[in-house]
Amino acid sequence: MRAVGDVVRGEACLFGGIAICVVLRPEGLAANNGMSYYGVHWLTVTPYVGALVGAALFIRRGLRGAAAATPAPEHVRRMADVFVALLIGIVLTPYTLGGAVDWAHRGLGAALFALQLVLGTRLVAWAHGDTLGVAFLLVQLGGGILAAVFVLQPDGLLIHGEATFQLGFGLLLVRVLPLVPSRAPVAGPPGRGTDISPATT
Incomplete structure (x- = not known):
């Protein structure tokens, strides 16, 4: 399934780029500024931007490609587009500018997490509560809770939660x-189907 391949490529961009950032500035792991720490230092800004933009574009393409097989294709496509917009917004609002820009950055991050949780929950529901899907949703939720606990604190594990x-x-x-069922076929107009009623005598 091409959509799955796009998601894998998006995740590879995200974690590969952030791994490069960590190698270049390992102190970011303890800075409690999340992945955004790497977007405000010249040494790491390029792999940081590549990580987020690459993830945004590949995952968007994967979601839009899989949308037709979901019960709400237009809704999934819109969520994919908003996903990209939020990630790009995060890149364009470095928290070090302070004030309104910092709060915009935080708001975009919160909106991104909310969108991903809503989308993940719907996909798991459409997959009839697949056990592994539920487990991964709980991993996602746990990471979100961990990030939320530390997002406004001076020290902590924000990047680990993210x-x-x-x-x-x-x-x-x-x-x-791959498990999400397609929409039920739309019934044709009356009189177009094959007559299978028994013949009268």
């Missing part, structure tokens, strides 16, 4: 996208 959340989301997509 990474756990995104890993859970990626694994969920890979697992459930």
Whole structure:
């Protein structure tokens, strides 16, 4: 399934780019500024932008490609487009500018997490509560809770929560996208079907 391949490529972009950032500036793991820490330092800004933009574009393509097989294709396509817009917004609002820009950055991040949770929940429901899908949704939720606990604190594990959340989301997509049933076929107009009633005598 091409959509799954796109999701895998998107996750590879995200975690590969962030891994490069961590190698270049390992102190970011303890800075409690999340992945965004790497977007405000010249040494890591390029792999950071590549990680987020690559993930946004590949996952969007995967979601839009899989949308036709879902019960609500237009809704999934819109969510995929909003997903890209939110990630690009996060890239364009470095928190170090402070004030309204910092709060916009936080708001975009919160909206992104909410969208991913809603989308993940719907996909799992459409996959009839697949056990692994539910497990990955719980991983995603756990990462989101961890990130939420530390997002307004000076020290903590924000980046660890974000990474756990995104890993859970990626694994969920890979697992459930092939399981989501297509919409029921629309019945044709009366009189177009084959008459299978018994003949009268």
